[in-house]
Amino acid sequence: MNERPFPSPLLxxxxxxxxxxxxxxxxxxxxALTVADQIGLFSFLAQSPATIEEVAVxxxxxPRGAEVLLGLLSALGLLVQRQGHFHLSDEARTYLLAESPYYHGDILQILNYPVTAATLREWLENDRAIACGGGEEDVLIRAWESGEMSPEMAAKVTSATHAHSFPAxxxxxxxxxFSNVHRLLDVAGGSGCFCIALATRHPNMHFAVMELPTxxxxxxxxxxxxGLQGRIETIAANMFTDPWPSGYDGVFFADIFHDWNRAQCLHLAKRSFEILPPGGRVFIHEVLLNDTKDGPLVAAAFSMTMLQLKGKQYxxxxxxxxxxxxxxxxVTVRPTYxxxxLVSASKPAE
Ligand SMILES: C[S@@+](CC[C@H](N)C(=O)[O-])C[C@H]1O[C@@H](n2cnc3c(N)ncnc32)[C@H](O)[C@@H]1O
Structure with missing residues (x-):
């Protein structure tokens, strides 16, 4: 009970x-979204739109749970109710069906651990990765920094980042x-989804993904x-400690700078500059925080995730x-998706 006296008169x-x-x-x-994914609600409704009772059975x-879940998912824009039947919205059909190439399920499941106020307070006070939800994030940053990641963890993390990144x-x-870029090096390219997408659009470009061996x-x-074997090379390397390959006129980073602190990002920028020929280009793909650091909401909230790593949204x-x-x-900045x-810049021509 608030013990302070109420102001009088009460306004x-x-x-x-x-x-x-x-x-x-x-x-x-x-x-609610994660449970719906786990119980197969979206594939159930993809087969046939259904009533609350049909979903419950x-x-x-x-019956109360089904009503509450369908109501919330509809209010969130994932379902559409028509004459008592619940249908998938375009977003649910595109991103929440396992057979879609853009299915987000793997990223929902990997982030399925509670972030309580106590956890968050620890992250904020320590300004660094603290084990949570079974220590997953703490383990992850250590694997990334050391360059040693088990095949199991690589498979889990890569399917999650693929789910998150392929639409983008x-x-x-x-x-x-990407005009004048013929050979692109995708540093820490995850599943290679950016090279896959670019290869379908630019048939004459060559691609390499530099990643951890696993x-x-x-x-x-x-x-x-x-069907892109042969078009996308792989280079097994720790981007912080191993030599970088030459022979590329473009260096690309997607969701990489946000994982790391300024000194680590400077290192990545410097290595890119060193291996590029004059006129070569660097690309950084990120969710950008406003220059005034007050939004947009998604960028500000995404930074909370990065608190568990070493970075933030820049x-x-x-x-x-x-x-x-x-x-x-x-330097140019261009909205992509x-x-x-996409922030890009050039190495000066000689
Ligand atoms: C946030 S994911 C981004 C993956 C991909 N660029 C994307 O946007 O989907 C970070 C990636 O960095 C890779 N990575 C982390 N530390 C690394 C290191 N020391 N050397 C090379 N790659 C690393 C991870 O394996 C992971 O695939």
């Missing part, structure tokens, strides 16, 4: 409290400007799935400064 609030309600109840959004939910990769292929094996499998100005410090010129933008 009505100057604004209503919807914002607080929305934030308070947002705690159910992600678990078909997926072994209580298609956006990069459609909207990125991930390189997976890149070959992903490339083969899309602003366009911060990335431009990093590139200019090592010698790049002509959803919340993502």
């Amino acid at each position: 009505a609030p100057t604004c209503d409290d919807r914002l607080i309600w929305e934030i308070w109840l947002s705690r159910y959004h992600l678990p 078909g997926l072994s939910l209580g 990769a298609m956006g990069v292929a459609r909207n990125g400007d 991930v390189c094996k997976l890149v070959e499998q992903y490339a083969a799935t899309y 602003t366009a100005r911060e990335l431009a400064e990093l590139l200019q410090v090592v010698g790049f010129i002509g 959803a919340y993502y933008s």
Whole structure:
């Protein structure tokens, strides 16, 4: 009970409290989506739109539970109710069906651990990776820094990053400007999804993914799935400690700078500059934080995830400064897909 005396006279609030309600109840959004994915709700409704009762019986939910879940998922925009039947929205059909190439299920399941206020407080106070949810993130950053990742962890993390990145990769292929780039090195390229997307768009470009050895094996499998074996080379290396290959006129990073601190990012920018020929180009694909550091909401919240690693979402100005410090010129920023933008710059021509 608040012991402070109430102001007198008592004035009505100057604004209503919807914002607080929305934030308070947002705690159910992600678990509801994750459960729906786990129980196969989206594939159930893909076979045939269904009523609350049909969903309850078909997926072994209580009738009240089915009503509440379908209501929340509809309000979130994942389902559409028509004459008592629940259908998939375009977003659910595109991103939540396992047979879709853009299925996000693997990233939902890997992030399925609680972030309590106590956990978050620890991250904020320590400003570094702290074990949580079974220590997964702590283990991850140590594997990445040492360059040693088990095949099991590589498979789990790579399927999650693939799920997260493949739609954005298609956006990069459609909207990125890769003119005059013939040989592209994708540093820490995960599944190779950006090279896969770009290879379908640029038949004469050559691609290489530089990754940890256990991930390189997976890149070959992903490339083969899309009939691109031979078009996408793999280079097994620790990007922090091993030599980088030469012979590339473009160096590409997607969701890499946000994992690391400024000194580590500077190292990556410097190595790129060193291996590129004059006129060569560097590309950084990220969800950018506003230069004023006050949004957008997704970039600000994505930074919370990066607190578990070493980085944060950078602003366009911060990335431009990093590139200019090592010698790049002509920085441009171009929106590519959803919340993502491509920051690019050139090594000066001699
Ligand atoms: C956030 S994921 C991004 C993957 C991919 N670029 C994408 O956007 O889908 C980070 C990637 O960096 C790779 N990585 C981490 N540390 C590395 C290192 N020391 N050397 C090479 N690759 C590394 C990981 O294996 C992982 O695939």
